[in-house]
Structure formats: structure tokens, C-alpha cells
Amino acid sequence: MSDPVSKEVPTQRTERDPDLPPNFVEDMVREQVAQGRHGGRVVTRFPPEPNGYLHIGHAKSICLNFGLAQKFDGQCNLRFDDTNPETEDADYVHAIKKDIQWLGFDWGKNEFYASDYFQKLYELAVQMIKDGKAYVDSRTTEEIRDTRGDYYKPGVEAPDRGRSVEENLALFEQMKGGTLPDGSHVLRAKGDMASTDVKMRDPVMYRIRHAHHHRTGDTWCIYPLYDWAHGQSDYIEKVTHSICSLEFVNHRPLYEWFLDQIGAPPGDRPEQTEFAKLNFTYTVLSKRRLLELVKLKHVEGWDDPRMPTLSGLRRRGVTPEALRTLCDRVGVSTRDSVVDISLLEHAIREDLNATSPRVMAVLRPLKVTLQNFPENEVIEFDAPFDPEKPEGPSRKIPLSRVLYIEQEDFMETPPKKFFRLAPGQEVRLRYACIIKCIEVKKAADGSIEELVCEWDPASRGGTPADGRKIKGTLHWVSATHAVDATVRLYDRLFLAENPLKDKDTYLEHLNPNSVEVLSGCKLEPSLAEAKAGQRVQFERLGYFCEDASTTAAARVWNRTITLKDTWAKVAGKE
RNA sequence: ACGGGAGUAGUCGAGCAGUCAAGACACGCGGCUUUGACCCGCGAAGCGAAGGUGCGAGUCCUUCCUCCCGUACCA
Numbered sequence: 001m002s003d004p005v006s007k008e009v010p011t012q013r014t015e016r017d018p019d020l021p022p023n024f025v026e027d028m029v030r031e032q033v034a035q036g037r038h039g040g041r042v043v044t045r046f047p048p049e050p051n052g053y054l055h056i057g058h059a060k061s062i063c064l065n066f067g068l069a070q071k072f073d074g075q076c077n078l079r080f081d082d083t084n085p086e087t088e089d090a091d092y093v094h095a096i097k098k099d100i101q102w103l104g105f106d107w108g109k110n111e112f113y114a115s116d117y118f119q120k121l122y123e124l125a126v127q128m129i130k131d132g133k134a135y136v137d138s139r140t141t142e143e144i145r146d147t148r149g150d151y152y153k154p155g156v157e158a159p160d161r162g163r164s165v166e167e168n169l170a171l172f173e174q175m176k177g178g179t180l181p182d183g184s185h186v187l188r189a190k191g192d193m194a195s196t197d198v199k200m201r202d203p204v205m206y207r208i209r210h211a212h213h214h215r216t217g218d219t220w221c222i223y224p225l226y227d228w229a230h231g232q233s234d235y236i237e238k239v240t241h242s243i244c245s246l247e248f249v250n251h252r253p254l255y256e257w258f259l260d261q262i263g264a265p266p267g268d269r270p271e272q273t274e275f276a277k278l279n280f281t282y283t284v285l286s287k288r289r290l291l292e293l294v295k296l297k298h299v300e301g302w303d304d305p306r307m308p309t310l311s312g313l314r315r316r317g318v319t320p321e322a323l324r325t326l327c328d329r330v331g332v333s334t335r336d337s338v339v340d341i342s343l344l345e346h347a348i349r350e351d352l353n354a355t356s357p358r359v360m361a362v363l364r365p366l367k368v369t370l371q372n373f374p375e376n377e378v379i380e381f382d383a384p385f386d387p388e389k390p391e392g393p394s395r396k397i398p399l400s401r402v403l404y405i406e407q408e409d410f411m412e413t414p415p416k417k418f419f420r421l422a423p424g425q426e427v428r429l430r431y432a433c434i435i436k437c438i439e440v441k442k443a444a445d446g447s448i449e450e451l452v453c454e455w456d457p458a459s460r461g462g463t464p465a466d467g468r469k470i471k472g473t474l475h476w477v478s479a480t481h482a483v484d485a486t487v488r489l490y491d492r493l494f495l496a497e498n499p500l501k502d503k504d505t506y507l508e509h510l511n512p513n514s515v516e517v518l519s520g521c522k523l524e525p526s527l528a529e530a531k532a533g534q535r536v537q538f539e540r541l542g543y544f545c546e547d548a549s550t551t552a553a554a555r556v557w558n559r560t561i562t563l564k565d566t567w568a569k570v571a572g573k574e
Numbered sequence: 575a576c577g578g579g580a581g582u583a584g585u586c587g588a589g590c591a592g593u594c595a596a597g598a599c600a601c602g603c604g605g606c607u608u609u610g611a612c613c614c615g616c617g618a619a620g621c622g623a624a625g626g627u628g629c630g631a632g633u634c635c636u637u638c639c640u641c642c643c644g645u646a647c648c649a
Contacts, residue, residue: 022588049649084648141647150645151576186647196577198645207647226649249579250644274579281585287649329598331587333580336642340585343599353612387609419610428608462608473608540609567610 023332025273026068029241033072038240038268042074045239046100046107047114047230049081050092050214052287053302053309054099056323056344060278063327065243066105077237078107082115083229085213093214095302099310103320114224114233115215121224121232122176124262125187125205129168133261134205135161136171138185148201154194155201161190175208178221182208189228189261191254199254203227231255232262234270242270245277246334278330279338281497283308284506298510299493305558306493306514316490317535317545317560322351341492348561352535352543357385360397360430360475361538361557362522363487365404367450367479370435372457373401378478381461383431395526399432402479404522406540409474410451412440415571419472421451427472430539434459434470475539482522485555487544489516523555535560 033040044065048054054062069076078100082088100107128134137144137158149155163171175185187206195201205228210221234242242255252272259269279285284293285308293299293307302309305316313323326347330339380396405421414422421427426436439452458465462473496509530536534546542562550556 047649051649081649087648144647145645148645153576153645155645183647198577201645204647209647223647225647230649246579247643248649250577253578276580329586333587335580335587337586340599343586346599349611358609388612417610430608432608470608472610475609537609537611540611542611563609563611565610570610 023064023275024334025064025241025243025275025332026071028273029068029072041238041240042068042072043077043238043240044068044074044243045077045079045234045237047079047081047233048096049084049087050089050096051084051087052092052291053311054096055285055287055290055307055309056280056313057278057285057308059103059310059323060327060330060332061243061245062100062103062105063324064275064332066107068241068243074240075110076105076107077110077112077239079112079114079233079237081226081230081233082113082213082215083223083226085209085211085223088214090214095311099314102314103310103323112233112237113215114229115213117229117233117236118216118220118224120236121229122222124232125224125228126169126172128189128205128261129172129187130165131261132165132190134187134189135163135168136175136185137161137188137202137204138171141183144186144204148198149193151198155198157193158188158202161202172206175206175222176220178210180208182210184208187222189258191257197250197253199227199250200257203254227251227254228258231258231270231272235259235262235264239270242272244272244274246274246336248272249274274334275332276335276337278327280308280341280344281338282341282492282494282499284494284499286500289500289506293493296507298507305488305490308493315545315548316558317352317543318348319351319355319535322347325351338498345561349543349564352537352560356535356537356543357393358387358537358539359385359395359527360477360524361485361487361527361541361544362404362406362475362477362482363489363518363538363541364407365477365520365522366407366410366448368403368405368435368476369450369452370401370403370455371438371452372454373399375401377401378481379432379460381431395524397431397524397526398478398481399429400478400480403429403476404479404482405429405451405474405476407448410437410448412448417570420474421453421472426456426470427474428459428462428470429455429476430473431462432460432476433457433462434464475541477522477524479522481525483525483528483555485521485523485527485557487518487521487557487559488547489518489559490514491516521557523557527555530555537563 046062046065066076137160147156172187174180186204188202188204191200191202193201204225206222206224209223255272294302299307303311303315305312326344379399382394383397384390384392384394386392410421411418421437423437426434428434434456435453437451437453441450443449491514492511493514494509495511499506499509530546532546532548532550537543543560544557545560547556547558
């Protein structure tokens, strides 16, 4: 991440950035570092499970964890929490790594996998058994569940809880050996079946699963569960700050208890801190739901531009800078929150506004013939890519007798304050000249087919010679020079502000018009050379990004986001 | 009913007993404009409730209310 200040003044890097909201995690770490806790070290980790794609919610965690490491000269490990081979896959590993890099973070050599620690975890578990702290329970899942009790009633201890160390050791060895069927036994820690904290009622540490693991293959048939694997993995990696989302607050006592059991020294072990994860209005952020959208083909894949996944946002044209800025702005707290999607949209527009070249494209063409413009003549106008820097880079824009304007920029009987084209009205063609509509040609069905206009040769460049005021300025493209393209207009995927209000019917809130594909769009000729991934602003329309599927013969652009449209708001009220 | 979290404007979110309760987005009004964009002004809007302790309370105490999480051999 660009952080010129910390590079120039490294000694101040741990101070609060006055331009950004402070957050309690950073404040906590700063204080601990000042006190010399963990020897002043800061080691965080981002622990994705490779069973789905990363989404914008993960971006907050990534920014927090990697950001902390940067601010405090520490380290952030990328650790794949791959303890459930039935749902995980190497393809996800690749996608996740690509997304993190795209977001702008680098884990260097610190790429780890929970599966790297299977042997170590196993040895730790054996020690637990030897210490009389764990036992093999040979009942069914149902029996175990039925005896766990509930919120008001304590659980009852398992009959197998009293097995001897030798018997437990032998049984656990058999579980690992591969001769026992899935589900026949589990290894449980001896917690407290009477605890009011249900999580402490003899938590399961290992289960038998004869499943192929994407990294360890068939080496193991017993797999550790989250509560056992996660904390110990943090400890093995010497993580100092294990930051996770609010739903894990309930796990913290167990997290600490397991660390106690394996003898992790109180002064030198990872500490779990929870924060509120990111949620947005009109958005669904849960891997399970996102997977569902993909499988049910409501979208075209994990990287469909309508998806809130990092790969979808990338394809849509959103910049990593915008996402990082957004994460900084929303702050970090312990309060369940749902951020207004407009905050994201603003961050996207803000960055794109500062970085996108301006070009012209007509999405829904309306033919305009300049009656008094000489046939076969072409006039080229110089137009800067950044209108705020007129002397900067520019391109030539050709004007000829026939051109296209946007259909919605003409109205036969315009309402008040319609600063666009109408019969008898004048309007400016951006960077070119003033034109006046003198005739409307219609098809047999009454639809408008073509506009006949007159241009004012004395207004070259768009400035009328007599200084008369021209309120409206339209974007346009010369017909003979236009580059044809397909443009996909994206809108929000869900119509409801809170699509998951009723989790069973959330698909009913899917926006049937979340994508509109327009073909025959007319791009200005400078875009003939554009490459996939190129981001631009089509003036007066919005920010667009050339899609990965584009070819010279079939150009495809995606609309990242529209420009704010005050006129639409005004017109909509009438 | 049990355990654990959390309540500051429409949405996020500063504030940690003592200026008129930051800032951002959204919203409204106005200005500027060869993008009805950007930008620049201005405005409306808030401490979940009730008690209590302080000269003084979002800030401390008590009670109440509301919301979230928790009984997976998922993470």
C-alpha cells in the first residue's frame, strides 16, 4: 500500500493517522507494543478456508491484518485453514492468493497451511491423551449431541470418558490407522459437561473422514476441528494477535483453554480479538450464499461483475485502491453493522474520477445528420483525456456529416430545465461545435429515426463566436469513425435492502434487471486500441472497464458504476 | 428461561466526566461548470429508556428495553 509518510518518517509509523478514524484493535496493539508485550513483536494472520472465493467482507480483514503488520513493522501470515477436505480445493487456494495480491498485499514467504501442522497437531493431541485431558468417544453423532444438554440444562458425561490412557492411545492410533469407518469415533477434550458455556462441554478435537485432501492426499483420515486446529496453528506460527470476527467471541474461552492445556506460556501466546465484519445493504456476503448463486446459475460465476467477490469487483472495474480506502473509512468496531452501499459506491467513484481518462461513447445511438455540413469532409478536434488538464495528453476526435447522440438526449416535447436537444433548440457537441435541431424524421410506427440538424461553423471547439450561452453539452460519436461494441450495464444484484431478512426466500429479491446487455454501441475511435482491463469514463455516462472476454472483432465493456445523476433525480420527481 | 456480545443522526463512526457531541456517506438548498460529473458553500438530523452518584455524565453505578451470537464429527 502506498504510505509515503511511513517511508519518509519511519519512526512515526506507529502513530495514529490523523486522516483516518482510529480503531480499537490498532490502539490495543499500539499500547501492547509500547509495553513490550510479545517482545514488541506483531504477528497477525489472515486465515481463509479454501472453500470459496474471497469477497469484499474479507477485504476488511485483509486490510486490518496486513495493515497492522505494516504499521508495526510486523508480519502477516497467509494461512489456509484447510482442515475440512470435503469442501476445500486447490483451485480456491489459487484464486484467494490472486485476490489478496490484487488488493495490494504481500505475505512474502509466510504462506502456510493448517495442514502443514497435521503431524504436530496430532502429537499435541497424543500428549493431551497422555495427560488424561482427552478421550475417544465411540458413540454416534446423535448420541453425543443428545447428551450435550442445552442452554438451560447441563450435559451428561460420556460413558467412554473414563477410558484408560492406554485404551485411548490405542483407539486414537486406530482412528488414525484407517481401519475405522467415518463417524465411528471422535477424540474429545475433557472439558466440563456442566459448564454454562456449551462450547466447553467436552469439545470434539478430531473426527474420522476418509477423504482426499488437496495437499496431504490420503495421508490422513482423521482431521482436526476448528477450535483445536486454529488456536494451536496460531501458537505454532507464534502469532501474537489472532483477529477474527464477532461470531467467534463465543470461542475465545475455548481458544484460551486449549492453549492452557498444551502448556502455552501465558505471557507468550496468541491473543484473540474480535471485530465486526463488513456487511452492505443490498448485498449478500456469505460464502454459502454466494456458492448458491453460482451453482444455481443466477450469476455466471464467482467472478461475475455483479458478485461482491474480489474477483467480481475486479472484473467489474473496481480498483483495489477504492476498496482499501473504503476499509479505512468504515473503521473497526465491535458493533454489528451494515454499511450503506453508497459508501462503497462513493469510494469507487472517487478513485475512478481521479484516475480514469475521459472518452466518449454512445450507448443507445440516435442518428443525427448535419444538413449544412459538407459531404465527405472530416474535421478533427483535439480533446484532452483529462479535461482538468487541457494541456495534458489528448486525442483527435473526428466530426463528419453523420453522427450519433444518445437517444435520451433528445425529446420532442421537453419538460422544463431539459438542457438537451429538442426541436428548434441548440446544444453543444462536446469539444466540437453547436448544433440546432431543425427536423425530426420518424419511422412508420412513429418512432424517431433521425434528427436533422444545422451546425454553427463559427462555434468550432464548442465556443460560439457571439458568446451566446449554451447550457447543454452532449457526448457524441461520428458515425463513420465509430467503433462498435457491446456494453453491459450492471445494477445491484438484489432489490431488497436486506436480502437475507428471510433467509429462505432471499432469492426472490434478486434483481431481474441486474444486467442489461447493449449491442451496437458506438465508441469513439481512440478506443479501438484499448486493452482488456482498461478503465475509462464515458463522459456523462459512467465509468467503464473493458471486459476480459473482449477481442478486436467483438469489443465488450462493463459498466463499473454510473456517474451521479442529478437530472435523473429531478426528472424522476415529476 | 441460560451464557456471551452490542446499543451515539438514515448508514458507518470518533468521543474514555468539563468548549455549541468530530468526520465520512446519504439527504436537502445554493454556487461553479464545454461531463446535470467533479469541485465549493450552506442546512436538517443523534447519545435505547428510567433512575442514581458528581459542581459537572454518551462517558461512572443500578434497573429495564431492544438487537446479535451460542446446543455442527463446518470454519
